[in-house]
Amino acid sequence: MDNFYERYKSHILLEEIGIAGQKRIKASNVLIVGVGGLGSPVAMYLAAAGVGKIGIIDFDTVDISNLQRQILYNVTDVGENKIEIAKKRIKELNPELKVVAYNEKFSQLNALKIIKKYDVVVDASDNFPTRYLVNDACAFAGIPDIWASVYKFEGQISIFDAKMGACYRCFHPIPPKIGTVPSCGESGVVGALTGIIGSMQACEALKIITGAGVPLIGRLLYFDVFNMTIKEFRIAKNKNCSLCGEKPSLKQLANYDEFCHINDFIENEITSIELNKKIKTGKIQIVNIVGKAEKNDLIFPTAITTSVNNLIFLKDKFNPNLEIVFVCKYGYRSIYAMQLLKESGYKGKMYSLKGGTRKLSIYSF
Amino acid sequence: MVTIKLNDKDTIVEDNLSLLKLLEDKKIVPETVVVALNLNVVNQTDLYKTFLANGDKVEVLRFVAGG
Numbered sequence: 349m350d351n352f353y354e355r356y357k358s359h360i361l362l363e364e365i366g367i368a369g370q371k372r373i374k375a376s377n378v379l380i381v382g383v384g385g386l387g388s389p390v391a392m393y394l395a396a397a398g399v400g401k402i403g404i405i406d407f408d409t410v411d412i413s414n415l416q417r418q419i420l421y422n423v424t425d426v427g428e429n430k431i432e433i434a435k436k437r438i439k440e441l442n443p444e445l446k447v448v449a450y451n452e453k454f455s456q457l458n459a460l461k462i463i464k465k466y467d468v469v470v471d472a473s474d475n476f477p478t479r480y481l482v483n484d485a486c487a488f489a490g491i492p493d494i495w496a497s498v499y500k501f502e503g504q505i506s507i508f509d510a511k512m513g514a515c516y517r518c519f520h521p522i523p524p525k526i527g528t529v530p531s532c533g534e535s536g537v538v539g540a541l542t543g544i545i546g547s548m549q550a551c552e553a554l555k556i557i558t559g560a561g562v563p564l565i566g567r568l569l570y571f572d573v574f575n576m577t578i579k580e581f582r583i584a585k586n587k588n589c590s591l592c593g594e595k596p597s598l599k600q601l602a603n604y605d606e607f608c609h610i611n612d613f614i615e616n617e618i619t620s621i622e623l624n625k626k627i628k629t630g631k632i633q634i635v636n637i638v639g640k641a642e643k644n645d646l647i648f649p650t651a652i653t654t655s656v657n658n659l660i661f662l663k664d665k666f667n668p669n670l671e672i673v674f675v676c677k678y679g680y681r682s683i684y685a686m687q688l689l690k691e692s693g694y695k696g697k698m699y700s701l702k703g704g705t706r707k708l709s710i711y712s713f
Numbered sequence: 714m715v716t717i718k719l720n721d722k723d724t725i726v727e728d729n730l731s732l733l734k735l736l737e738d739k740k741i742v743p744e745t746v747v748v749a750l751n752l753n754v755v756n757q758t759d760l761y762k763t764f765l766a767n768g769d770k771v772e773v774l775r776f777v778a779g780g
Contacts, residue, residue, distance in 0.1 A: 386780040474780040499777035504747075519754045524744040524776060532779040542780075568747070568754060570774055579772065583754045 356398055362560075369558035370398065376557040379403040379466040381454050381482055383434045385532060385542030386496055386549060387472035388420040393550035394470075395438040395445055399557070402438060403466055405450035406430045411706070417532075417539030454478055456601040459485040468553050471495045472546065474531055476523045477604035483508050483516035484601055487591050492565070494552050496545045498537050499530075501574035503545035506564055506583065507552055510592035513566035518586035518593075523608045527656065527684020533706065534639050534677050541573050613683050617702040620712055623673055626699075627713060633666060635659075637676040637685045647705045647713065648675060656685055660692050668696035679704035715767040726765060733760040735771070747774045 353360060356370045365373075378399050380387050383406045394402055410418075410425045410433060418430075425433045435449040450462065454473070463469060463485045471482040471493055479495070486493035487510035495516065496505035508515045532542075548569075555561045570579045590597045605611055618626070626632045634651035637659070646653065654662055666672055672689075674682035682700035689698060714725050719735075726735060732755060736743050748755045749772040755763050765771070 382780050384780050472780045474778060476778045479778050496780070497777045498779045499775055502775065502777070504774065504777065519756050520747065520776060522744050522757055524742070528742060528745050529775065529777055535779070537779060568749075570772075579752075581749045581752050581754050581772070586756050588758075 359397065364560040365558050369560060372558050373398050373554065374400045376468070377401040377403070377466045378553055378557075379405070379463060379469045381405055381469060381471050381478065382473035383418075383420060383430050384408070384414065384472065384474055385417040385498065385537065385539070386546040387434075387470075388418045389543050389546030390470050390472055390550045390553070391420060391434055391438055392441065393547055394553060395442045397550070397554055398442065399445065399553075401446040401448065401466075403448040403450065403462065404431055404434050404438075405452065405454050405462065406434070407451055407453050413533065417537065417542045419543065454481065456481060456604060459601060460489060463489045463491065467491060468556050469493050470549050470553055472549065476526075476529070477608045477610060480516065480523060480607060481601065481604045484591060484598065486510070487515050488601070492556055492563075494549050494556070494564075496549050498532060498542050498545055500535055501538055501541065501572060503541050503571040503573070504568060505545055505548050505552070505571075506568045507556070509563075509565050514583040514585045515589060515592045517591045518589045519583050521590060525684060525687065526609050526612075527681040527687070530639055530681065531678055534681065536639075538573060541571070544573070545571065610683075613686050613700065616686055616699050617679070617683070618673065618699045619702055620708055623675075623699075623701055624713055626671065626673060631669075632671045632673050635662075635666075635672055635674050635685070637674055637681045639677075639681075647708055647710055651675075656681055656688060659685055659688055663689065663692055663694055666694070666696060668694070671697040671699060673699045673701060675701040675705055677704045677706050715765060715769075717765055717767070717769045717771055719771050720773060730765050731761050732763045732765070732771070735765065736760070736773070739773075741773065745776055747776050748772070749774070 359365045359370050376399050380390050383404050408430050410421045412426050420434050420437050431449040431451045435447045438447050469486050492507050492509040494507050568581045587594050634648045636646050636653040674685045676682040686698045751770050
């Protein structure tokens with residue numbers, strides 16, 4: 349408390365925040381789901397702003413390719429648990445804060461228990477099951493979900509607060525099938541864009557905590573940094589929403605992996621060890637499923653290589669007597685590839701490399 | 714035929730075209746996008762019954778989860 353006035357002078361000077369607002373920030377509890385590209389600036393700015401308790405949840409480790417945008421981490425952190433490093437950085441920046449680090453997957457089993465300890469949740473995750481889960485848990489707990497996501501040169505941000513306006517399900521109740529929408533690691537993203545959008549999430553969190561300004565509830569901001577344009581859309585609350593509508597059918601958290609069809613092909617997923625065994629039998633054909641940007645770093649450079657969109661045109665090239673193993677960077681689009689080929693009537697056996705090739709190298713095989 | 718703005722580009726479409734049909738014509742999977750009509754986000758389940766009129770502004774944004 350000694351240097352409270354000095355440290356937060358620039359907030360206190362703001363009429364709309366002042367001493368009372370800064371004390372509210374100090375008394376607040378914010379949960380950040382995911383400490384990656386978006387979560388990094390969110391954590392840094394909320395720590396700098398003096399948020400009293402910051403919860404962070406993630407179960408990933410630092411990869412060298414994260415450093416292009418995930419500004420919480422340094423070269424020396426590669427291979428370490430993100431959550432431990434993030435906690436250390438936040439404490440270095442602001443030792444007075446309480447940091448609660450959850451080194452686990454945010455799931456329907458722990459979500460409500462964790463979320464209830466916080467006033468605001470910032471969704472900085474990177475996949476659809478988690479995003480639906482954060483939305484639903486926030487609606488059940490009655491707290492706002494400060495949501496944002498990024499893709500290539502585009503960023504989107506909104507606040508889903510079922511008490512005050514629309515939730516995520518109000519406008520998008522049906523999730524996309526797994527693999528149909530690529531992640532940042534697959535499609536690429538401008539690092540600085542995650543900084544812009546994450547900083548906006550931090551800003552919205554501080555506004556909600558202090559009551560200053562007009563929050564982004566019921567509005568979706570769309571950023572295109574390629575052309576540097578911003579668009580704003582309205583999202584109306586849906587009275588038929590299954591979660592926050594007049595007659596909600598959802599009364600408790602669901603299984604979000606199932607909801608997003610992640611389990612549909614679970615039996616067809618194989619590990620790298622199983623793939624190694626299959627390679628030795630010589631009775632498989634490996635198919636790389638790639639995006640535009642990743643053709644140069646394939647683990648199986650001599651295998652058939654295609655995008656999911658062109659897969660169907662290769663259907664007749666596959667030998668149905670050999671098993672197909674689809675591999676991609678994260679193990680999502682390879683599942684989608686199985687789904688597409690199956691729907692096209694292909695009868696051969698198919699597998700997908702679980703978790704993708706991201707953490708493997710050519711020496712793994 | 715009616716003229717709409719689709720992602721800021723003048724586009725001519727047939728009369729009484731629904732947003733869902735517009736997506737189908739453009740080979741866009743509806744679950745993978747967010748559609749806004751005249752700056753209002755259209756509920757995914759209303760796309761089939763939302764019809765385009767002359768001068769409408771349609772934005773099709775990718776529905777993304779990256780972070």
